[in-house]
Amino acid sequence: DVLLVESGGGLVQPGGSLQLSCAASGFAFSASTIHWVRQASGKGLEWVGRIRSKANVYGTAYAASVKGRVTISRDDSKNTAHLQMNSLKTEDTAVYYCTTINDYSAYWGRGTLVTVSS
Amino acid sequence: DIVMTQSPDSLAVSLGERATIDCKSSQTLLYSPNNKNYLAWYQQKPGQPPKLLIYWASTREAGVPDRFSGSGSETDFTLTITSLQAEDVAVYYCQQYYTTPWMFGQGTKVDIK
Numbered sequence: 001d002v003l004l005v006e007s008g009g010g011l012v013q014p015g016g017s018l019q020l021s022c023a024a025s026g027f028a029f030s031a032s033t034i035h036w037v038r039q040a041s042g043k044g045l046e047w048v049g050r051i052r053s054k055a056n057v058y059g060t061a062y063a064a065s066v067k068g069r070v071t072i073s074r075d076d077s078k079n080t081a082h083l084q085m086n087s088l089k090t091e092d093t094a095v096y097y098c099t100t101i102n103d104y105s106a107y108w109g110r111g112t113l114v115t116v117s118s
Numbered sequence: 119d120i121v122m123t124q125s126p127d128s129l130a131v132s133l134g135e136r137a138t139i140d141c142k143s144s145q146t147l148l149y150s151p152n153n154k155n156y157l158a159w160y161q162q163k164p165g166q167p168p169k170l171l172i173y174w175a176s177t178r179e180a181g182v183p184d185r186f187s188g189s190g191s192e193t194d195f196t197l198t199i200t201s202l203q204a205e206d207v208a209v210y211y212c213q214q215y216y217t218t219p220w221m222f223g224q225g226t227k228v229d230i231k
Binding site: 035037044045046047050061063064097101105106108109110111 | 158160166167168169170173179180211213215218219220221222223224225
């Protein structure tokens with residue numbers, strides 16, 4: 001079965017940093033593009049960014065709201081993707097999901113909560 | 119960016135009745151080389167991640183009841199629940215995956231009348 005498990009969330013002060021991880025299993029992780037999507041409490045879904053496969057030169061793209069403050073990376077040897085978030089703002093408070101989609105389905109983790117507060 | 123607009127924002131339907139949600143994109147989601155529409159529908163219940171219902175605009179995900187169906191092409195899409203059940207109470211989102219940034223509709227809350 002496909003499994004995506006996010007970790008690394010928690011409480012951080014404004015201006016702080018946090019690294020989220022997404023551990024994957026059950027599919028061809030190294031060939032897959034991994035996306036991060038977030039959802040503030042009671043709000044809709046917001047795409048954060050993505051990282052492509054090695055075959056696509058690990059290309060990254062980011063939402064305008066986080067560009068310059070976040071970096072997505074991956075370790076295909078560990079089937080893991082990371083979301084490094086710096087200069088965090090209160091408006092970054094959300095549940096962060098990793099997700100991937102292919103020709104046959106889409107897979108989402110259960111998310112990890114990031115709270116930015118003093 | 120491709121803007122996704124859902125309507126209505128909420129609706130209440132009697133058990134066993136039909137629910138229809140529309141989704142409009144600001145640009146075509148039809149990729150001509152493979153004739154596929156890069157449009158997905160999700161169901162989300164409180165405290166849970168989004169659950170994929172439909173992809174390629176009309177392909178039902180495995181295990182999704184056949185009362186859920188998707189239709190449409192290019193810029194206009196519809197999710198239909200033909201006979202609403204109590205367990206269908208949720209928020210529904212459309213999403214374009216034609217290009218980045220992925221964009222989602224604002225969500226439609228479905229309740230029982």
